[in-house]
Amino acid sequence: MSERRPLLAMQQVTQAYSLPRTALFSPPGSFTVLENIDFDVCAGEAVGLVGESGAGKTTLTRILTGMERPQSGHVLFDGTDIWSADQTQRANFRRSVQMVLQNPRSSLDPRMRVGTALLEPMRSLRIEGDHVKRLHEVLDQVGLDRSALERFPHEFSGGQLQRIAIARALMPNPRVLVADEPVSALDVSIQAQVLNLLKDLVRDLNLGLVFIAHDLSVVAYTTSRVSVIASGRIVEVGQPVELFTRPSAPQTKNLVDAVLTVESGLSGTAL
Amino acid sequence: MTLAPTATPAKPKRRRRRRNLTLTIGIVITVAFIAMAMASFFYLPHNPNLPRIPDRLLPAGSPGYLLGTDALGRDIFSQLMVGARTSLMVGAGGALISLVIGTIAGLSAAAFGRMADETISRGADIMLSIPGMVTALVLAATIGSGALTTILALSAFFTPSFTRVIRSAALSVMQEDFITAARLYDRPTWFILLRHVLPNVAGVMIVQFTLYFAAGILTEAGLSYLGVGVTRPSISWGMMLNEAQQQVGISSPLAMWPGLAIVIVVLGLNLLGDGLRDVLDPKLARRA
Amino acid sequence: MTTPPAIEVKNLTVGYEDLNAVRGVSFTLPAGGRMGLVGESGSGKSMTALALMGLLPAGWEAHGEVLHDGVNLVTETDKALSSRRGRTISMVFQDPMSSLNPVRRVGDQIADVIHRHNKVSRRDAMRQAVDLMVQMNLPRPDQLARSYPHQISGGQKQRIMIAMALACYPQLIIADEPTTALDVTVQKQVLRLLNAATRERNSALLMITHDLPVIAAMCDTVAVMYAGRIVEYGPVQDVFRNPRHHYTRGLLDSQPTMDNIALDGSSRLVSIPGMVPPLQRLPSGCAFNPRCPAATEKCRTEMPELGPNGAACWHPVGAVQVVEA
Numbered sequence: 001m002s003e004r005r006p007l008l009a010m011q012q013v014t015q016a017y018s019l020p021r022t023a024l025f026s027p028p029g030s031f032t033v034l035e036n037i038d039f040d041v042c043a044g045e046a047v048g049l050v051g052e053s054g055a056g057k058t059t060l061t062r063i064l065t066g067m068e069r070p071q072s073g074h075v076l077f078d079g080t081d082i083w084s085a086d087q088t089q090r091a092n093f094r095r096s097v098q099m100v101l102q103n104p105r106s107s108l109d110p111r112m113r114v115g116t117a118l119l120e121p122m123r124s125l126r127i128e129g130d131h132v133k134r135l136h137e138v139l140d141q142v143g144l145d146r147s148a149l150e151r152f153p154h155e156f157s158g159g160q161l162q163r164i165a166i167a168r169a170l171m172p173n174p175r176v177l178v179a180d181e182p183v184s185a186l187d188v189s190i191q192a193q194v195l196n197l198l199k200d201l202v203r204d205l206n207l208g209l210v211f212i213a214h215d216l217s218v219v220a221y222t223t224s225r226v227s228v229i230a231s232g233r234i235v236e237v238g239q240p241v242e243l244f245t246r247p248s249a250p251q252t253k254n255l256v257d258a259v260l261t262v263e264s265g266l267s268g269t270a271l
Numbered sequence: 272m273t274l275a276p277t278a279t280p281a282k283p284k285r286r287r288r289r290r291n292l293t294l295t296i297g298i299v300i301t302v303a304f305i306a307m308a309m310a311s312f313f314y315l316p317h318n319p320n321l322p323r324i325p326d327r328l329l330p331a332g333s334p335g336y337l338l339g340t341d342a343l344g345r346d347i348f349s350q351l352m353v354g355a356r357t358s359l360m361v362g363a364g365g366a367l368i369s370l371v372i373g374t375i376a377g378l379s380a381a382a383f384g385r386m387a388d389e390t391i392s393r394g395a396d397i398m399l400s401i402p403g404m405v406t407a408l409v410l411a412a413t414i415g416s417g418a419l420t421t422i423l424a425l426s427a428f429f430t431p432s433f434t435r436v437i438r439s440a441a442l443s444v445m446q447e448d449f450i451t452a453a454r455l456y457d458r459p460t461w462f463i464l465l466r467h468v469l470p471n472v473a474g475v476m477i478v479q480f481t482l483y484f485a486a487g488i489l490t491e492a493g494l495s496y497l498g499v500g501v502t503r504p505s506i507s508w509g510m511m512l513n514e515a516q517q518q519v520g521i522s523s524p525l526a527m528w529p530g531l532a533i534v535i536v537v538l539g540l541n542l543l544g545d546g547l548r549d550v551l552d553p554k555l556a557r558r559a
Numbered sequence: 560m561t562t563p564p565a566i567e568v569k570n571l572t573v574g575y576e577d578l579n580a581v582r583g584v585s586f587t588l589p590a591g592g593r594m595g596l597v598g599e600s601g602s603g604k605s606m607t608a609l610a611l612m613g614l615l616p617a618g619w620e621a622h623g624e625v626l627h628d629g630v631n632l633v634t635e636t637d638k639a640l641s642s643r644r645g646r647t648i649s650m651v652f653q654d655p656m657s658s659l660n661p662v663r664r665v666g667d668q669i670a671d672v673i674h675r676h677n678k679v680s681r682r683d684a685m686r687q688a689v690d691l692m693v694q695m696n697l698p699r700p701d702q703l704a705r706s707y708p709h710q711i712s713g714g715q716k717q718r719i720m721i722a723m724a725l726a727c728y729p730q731l732i733i734a735d736e737p738t739t740a741l742d743v744t745v746q747k748q749v750l751r752l753l754n755a756a757t758r759e760r761n762s763a764l765l766m767i768t769h770d771l772p773v774i775a776a777m778c779d780t781v782a783v784m785y786a787g788r789i790v791e792y793g794p795v796q797d798v799f800r801n802p803r804h805h806y807t808r809g810l811l812d813s814q815p816t817m818d819n820i821a822l823d824g825s826s827r828l829v830s831i832p833g834m835v836p837p838l839q840r841l842p843s844g845c846a847f848n849p850r851c852p853a854a855t856e857k858c859r860t861e862m863p864e865l866g867p868n869g870a871a872c873w874h875p876v877g878a879v880q881v882v883e884a
Contacts (some may be wrong), residue, residue: 001567004844010868016418032809034856052742052744053742058789059750065455067451067454067455069767090486092453094456098455099452099453099455101451102447102448103448106448106449107447107448107449107451109449109450109467109470109471110448110471111470111471113576113699114468115488117449120452120456121456121665124453124456124457124458127455152610157834157835158600159834160834168452173318187599187600187769187811187835188599188769188770188771188810188813188814189599189830190599190830190833190834192813192815192828192829192830192831193812193830193832195815195828196827196828196830198825214742214743215743217815217816218744218815219827220815221815239375255743257744257747258743258744258746258747259743260770260772260773260775260852261746261772261775261814261816262771262799262811262814262816263775263778263816264772264775264776265771265772265773265774265775265777266775266795266796266799266800268773270747270775270776271747271750271751271754271776271777
């Protein structure tokens with residue numbers, strides 16, 4: 001772990017939302033969602049973020065992808081703070097950090113052909129080049145047929161749609177992929193396909209992958225370093241094996257205990 | 272939620288056929304109505320405003336007069352044709368203006384933050400709280416009655432409802448992840464509205480348009496019946512009802528024809544709207 | 560005299576127009592037994608559950624026999640079924656948020672069920688409801704009974720749902736993905752509770768889920784569904800330890816377990832290639848044949864029935880392969 005050069009990093013990020021006033025003249029309260037978060041990912045590395053719902057995963061994702069500005073702290077891409085970056089640096093950040101969302105059905109516009117949807121990032125980020133060639137490259141990477149381009153989202157199954165969503169994220173040739181619960185809406189047998197695909201992409205494209213989920217076993221399988229988040233704080237960071245065998249924070253213990261496996265179920269030790 | 276008994280599996284098919292039948296009847300009536308209105312520009316059996324005292328109060332089926340004549344000997348059928356023109360113009364015009372304004376306002380309310388939403392929604396509430404008839408009467412009194420006034424009055428009281436419907440449809444589309452994705456690419460809000468939201472609420476817009484078209488025809492007839500709508504030489508079905516009312520004792524069919532015309536056209540447009548709703552609803556279409 | 564089974568399903572078919580989501584499903588759940596129905600989306604497991612409860616969506620129809628408490632539920636009237644629901648047969652749904660009435664206090668909603676099916680006064684029903692909430696390990700039951708659904712957590716809501724389902728000591732409880740919508744850390748608690756509460760009342764449990772570990776922990780027998788048919792059926796220990804159908808095998812292999820996590824970063828999950836076929840385009844023969852590693856010509860033409868080994872497969876796992884490449 002010597003000389004880590006994080007590609008995308010959060011330093012001491014704190015985020016709080018103001019609550020509506022309870023009375024006309026009372027000062028508005030505030031609600032701290034994230035507190036002093038440090039989080040980073042290097043090229044070719046897959047890191048995980050686990051926590052229960054309400055722990056602050058979504059907010060962290062929004063800040064990491066630049067959709068929300070943190071109250072304090074920095075978000076650095078390639079060493080530059082994205083909120084004080086100039087136009088070119090900002091554009092570079094936009095195309096280099098892409099996202100895969102949880103529900104593949106809702107992440108594609110039902111009235112748009114897959115081909116058009118895949119070109120959206122190229123058009124909006126004003127990326128020049130041979131788009132058709134890129135389309136075919138990306139389709140090959142995610143294992144989809146070219147005939148997919150002419151079809152509409154409702155013609156595909158959930159697993160295929162998630163591949164399409166991953167393809168769309170890959171279009172601008174990103175360096176970091178942020179995947180927010182990318183398999184929780186998928187069937188078990190399809191989950192494995194998508195998890196393997198993400199793993200291959202990290203290896204083949206030297207991508208940085210941020211994998212966010214509530215299920216520790218899925219995160220542990222995909223990543224080499226996991227952060228556990230609870231009530232807006234990172235409570236533990238470690239390698240998946242360590243977390244599983246020697247969880248130190250009580251919140252990590254809870255998550256480890258929550259994992260059900262077929263083996264423990266059959267031996268009667270699960271519940 | 273019903274339990275389907277083990278009867279013949281023909282039932283659901285019948286249901287789908289019935290849905291298609293609704294749409295077909297709606298289309299046939301609507302097309303016939305528009306054709307009648309259009310034809311009135313090129314051909315009329317008689318001048319609908321020309322009194323012919325010797326031919327007054329002829330029954331339907333009299334030679335030369337398909338549906339007979341009124342108290343002044345004017346041809347009923349010709350009047351109905353010109354009346355269709357008025358209904359079409361006023362109903363479609365009112366619905367169209369409210370569609371355009373309502374869509375712009377509804378989309379803005381859904382997309383441009385809380386201030387915009389509050390302003391637009393409360394504005395719509397205020398407009399809705401003024402009775403439509405009052406608006407129409409005030410407009411008629413200030414700028415004079417006529418087709419244009421009626422269209423303005425209709426737009427004034429359809430627009431807030433349109434705004435609300437489009438706003439709520441747009442809000443649910445805005446929650447979808449593909450909007451989040453588009454935002455991630457720094458797409459401006461107006462672009463997201465045009466590119467993603469508008470096509471996804473188009474179905475709602477079309478259905479609402481047909482329903483308000485029908486409501487517009489009905490309201491126009493009501494206003495003309497009260498004498499604040501169109502006046503001769505323009506002709507409206509509502510006005511024909513009003514004139515016929517004075518002769519009901521002598522010749523009741525006079526009131527029947529315009530009444531029937533209103534009922535059929537309004538029914539046709541509503542059937543069209545219902546049928547379109549079923550066809551355009553992606554959830555239903557996907558299952559079939 | 561032997562007790563009749565809690566439910567016996569014979570050749571159940573559920574369809575919409577000419578599409579069948581469930582194609583000839585048969586199983587028997589003995590009184591007090593615990594069975595899992597496992598499958599992916601599109602396998603027909605949820606439609607099977609809805610058909611058993613008589614809650615099929617409009618346009619869907621069930622054929623075949625569902626014998627419960629001496630009657631065939633498929634031919635029962637809506638009214639007879641609705642008097643049965645909550646009394647002899649009850650259901651726990653996936654989404655506790657939408658299964659509770661948002662404008663009524665949760666205690667009242669439990670009491671409603673008791674009051675409707677038993678000849679007890681409103682006050683006694685309320686007292687029983689609070690007792691039930693105590694049994695469900697709900698904190699401060701008296702106070703909680705007066706809460707509205709939006710004031711309590713998802714896990715608590717699901718416990719309320721279980722309390723409602725158990726209120727009248729039903730012979731059968733159907734649980735359709737009861738923990739999928741809950742936070743991971745409360746899933747186990749809810750499962751534990753469902754487990755204990757059904758055992759205590761000797762209610763049979765039909766657990767419908769895509770989650771194999773849940774079945775392994777909760778059930779005695781399991782039926783694996785694929786494309787509307789049961790492809791493997793037997794005791795959980797046998798089926799999960801020694802799957803005979805290649806689909807069951809694939810499902811088990813694609814589970815991320817503690818073991819392959821222990822491996823280094825290059826470990827890969829085994830996945831089933833392809834996807835579940837849509838109802839409109841089911842392959843001929845065995846519906847799994849396009850994704851099956853052992854498929855032969857016979858699998859593409861002839862549909863296998865459940866054999867004595869519990870699997871509907873021409874070339875079950877572990878058998879000597881007749882045709883080698």
